[in-house]
Amino acid sequence: MAAGPSGWIEGPIPDQVELPPATESEATGADDYLPRSSSSAMPDPNAASVPRLKARVHRRFSTADVCATIPLSEVRFRPLQASDLEEMMTLHTEWFPVSYDQAFYDKSVNGQLFSLVAIHSAASQSAGSSSSEEPEESLLGMITMSTFCEHHGEDIKHILGGECEDLCKRKKSSGPVSDAEEGQAAQNTGNTGQLAYILTLGVCDAFRRRGLAKELIRRSIAHVDHNMPEVLAVYLHVVTYNQAAIRLYESTSFTCIEHFPSFYFLHGSHYDSFLYALYLHGGHPPWKWRFRNLWSLGLPTTWRKWLVTAWSSLWQSDADKRVQDSDP
Incomplete structure (x- = not known):
């Protein structure tokens, strides 16, 4: 689901499940000293189900004051990699009130889904550390995105006005194709479909309100613009109470295309969704949306x-x- 600064909540991917409320033992466990997530994706920021901040990045950047000493010029960007898996999973638990299946994480770190992570490197300062040691990398934020039809098949008619099988000009294989082969083909050709769906976007608590989420979006859109000419729109879902996310997307030229009642079921309650899209390469909203917009003016x-x-x-x-x- 798409999102809003740092704890955005985007459109769900298959097999996404709601996180259970915290148990009594968890609520009174050894992690009680840890602060809770301040993600704007959480329906109730004061609920016991809001997770504690356990990711490694918080050991280095525990407060916004510490992060303020790091200029954005020192932040680097790269795709997710296999060594990021555990930290990615922990951060997604902190950012979102849902749990993603293992396939999503695996496809993100092995390159089957587009990903971009913002990192900051610092050599270890511990006693006895050698100057030849690899610098420790901290994941400050990340974005994941898919062009696979399995993710946008139900939304494409609202965004482009047609069905996926008619609009997405994908090469059909004559035989069965494994997930790995399909992912590699997507990387090589960038021709999986006509939509790029932002699955998740998040920034660690202490590094928010620095413009990092906007930079992750900007770089991701630039990648699509330069490397995926068949993609006519980048889009996302955002829960309607997440005003921080909505302001972010509207500030980056996304347009609200549709409203879906009871799209999410989070912590025992239903919540609506807005669908936002940014059009590229000559793409445009369906005539129905344009006509309705003219009428509303x-x-x-x-x-x-x-x-x-x-x-x-x-x-x-x-x-x-x-x-x-x-x-x-």
């Missing part, structure tokens, strides 16, 4: 009547032509 009655008449005439003309073509 308060067009004068005369123009409204003209538009309705013109639309009806075009539809009737097309219908008459289909009838004529079908006559023997």
Whole structure:
């Protein structure tokens, strides 16, 4: 689900399940001294189910004051890799009120899904450490994105106005293809479909409000723009109470295309979703959305009547032509 600064909540991917409330033993366990997540994706930030901050990054960056000493020029960007798996899973637990299945994490770190992670490196300062040691990398934030039809098949009609099998011009294999082969083909050709779906976006608690989430979005969109000419829109779902996420996406030129009632079920309650999209490579919203938007702008009655008449005439003309073509 798409998101909002640091604890965005994006559209769910398959087999996403709700996190259970914290048990009594968890609530009174050894981690009680740890602060809780301040993710804007959480439906109730004061609930016992809000997770504690256990990721490694918090050992180095426990407060915003510490992070403030790090200029953004020292932050580097790269794809996720296998060594990031444990930290990625821990951070996603802190950021989102849902649990993602293992396949999502595996595909993210092995390159089958697009990913971009913001990192900061620092040599270990512990006693006896050698200057030749590899610098410790801290994951400050990350974004994951998919162009696979399995993720956008149900949304594409709202974004582009057609069905996935008609719009996505993917090469069909003559035989069965493994997940690894399909992922590698996606990396090599970038031709899995006409939509790029932002699955998750998050920034660690202490590094928020520094512009990092916006930079992750900017770089991801630039990648799609330069390397995936077949993709006509980047899109996401965001829970309607996540105002921080909504402000973020609107500030990066995303447009609200649709509203889905009761899209999420989080901590025992239903929540609505907004679908936001950013169009690229000549892509545009469906005529239905554009017509509805024009109507909502308060067009004068005369123009409204003209538009309705013109639309009806075009539809009737097309219908008459289909009838004529079908006559023997």
